[in-house]
Amino acid sequence: MMRWVLCAAAAVCAGIWSGGVLAADAAGKFAAKGVGRTSCGDFVRIVDGKDSKALIYAGWIDGYITASNLYVHDTYDVLPWQGSAVVFSSLGKFCRQNPELAFHRAVIAMVRTLHRQRVVEESAVVEIPVGDKSFRLYAHTLRRTQERLAELGHYSVTPTGTYDRDTKWALEAYQRSKSLPVTGVPDQPTLTALFYRQSG
Numbered sequence: 001m002m003r004w005v006l007c008a009a010a011a012v013c014a015g016i017w018s019g020g021v022l023a024a025d026a027a028g029k030f031a032a033k034g035v036g037r038t039s040c041g042d043f044v045r046i047v048d049g050k051d052s053k054a055l056i057y058a059g060w061i062d063g064y065i066t067a068s069n070l071y072v073h074d075t076y077d078v079l080p081w082q083g084s085a086v087v088f089s090s091l092g093k094f095c096r097q098n099p100e101l102a103f104h105r106a107v108i109a110m111v112r113t114l115h116r117q118r119v120v121e122e123s124a125v126v127e128i129p130v131g132d133k134s135f136r137l138y139a140h141t142l143r144r145t146q147e148r149l150a151e152l153g154h155y156s157v158t159p160t161g162t163y164d165r166d167t168k169w170a171l172e173a174y175q176r177s178k179s180l181p182v183t184g185v186p187d188q189p190t191l192t193a194l195f196y197r198q199s200g
Contacts, residue, residue: 035060036104040095043103047092054088057103061087064107077119078111080141086188090114117141117195128163128185135185142167145186148194149174 024030035043035057046053068078079087090110098106123140143161150159154177155170168184175182178193 032102032104036064036102036107038103039099040091040101040103040106041099043106044092044095044099047088058084058088060103061091061107064104065111068111072115072118074120075118076121076123077138079114080117080119080123080138081186081188081191082114082117083188086192117144124161126161126163130183130185135187137163137186141191142186145191145194146170152194 035053043057045051046057065079069075072078082090087110090113091106094109095101095103095106119138119140121140123138125136126139126142128135128137139161142163143159146155146159146161146167149155149167149170152174154173155166157166171186171190172182172184174180174194175184175190180189180193181187183190
């Protein structure tokens with residue numbers, strides 16, 4: 001099943017991102033497979049109903065993202081920090097506004113929107129302590145986080161892509177300024193606010 005998902009997603013990626021004629025017909029059309037053929041409205045009903053079929057949608061999305069990482073130029077990880085909650089929330093919001101749209105088209109739109117935050121080449125992973133656990137983030141993403149915090153006046157040293165005291169303090173200052181939970185870590189609510197809210 002996952003092989004079919006990955007193959008279908010690979011074809012979609014190749015056609016949408018590279019403009020390759022082999023991935024679609026002369027009119028740019030292609031056959032989506034599995035839940036990619038359903039509608040946005042179907043996706044919203046499944047998620048809102050807490051139906052176990054949501055796992056099938058999650059698998060389809062993961063296959064599409066993996067194929068994007070393979071076929072989109074200058075991309076190592078198209079969604080380097082956005083977890084399932086961010087992805088489902090983004091898709092849910094978009095699909096509620098466009099219930100008749102094919103689900104695969106909504107996923108393409110979401111990935112295009114989130115594409116700006118991709119990691120373009122393999123990056124070291126930074127372990128960020130959170131209590132007795134750790135939070136993992138690409139050094140590339142952490143450096144971009146530091147750069148964004150600097151743009152907003154919260155970070156005044158050279159971005160390094162390492163998690164240190166200055167980074168923690170800058171994140172805490174930003175989180176306080178946006179009424180976010182003050183964790184001092186680049187968690188998903190914080191990164192979403194930093195990178196996707198118009199005003200930062």
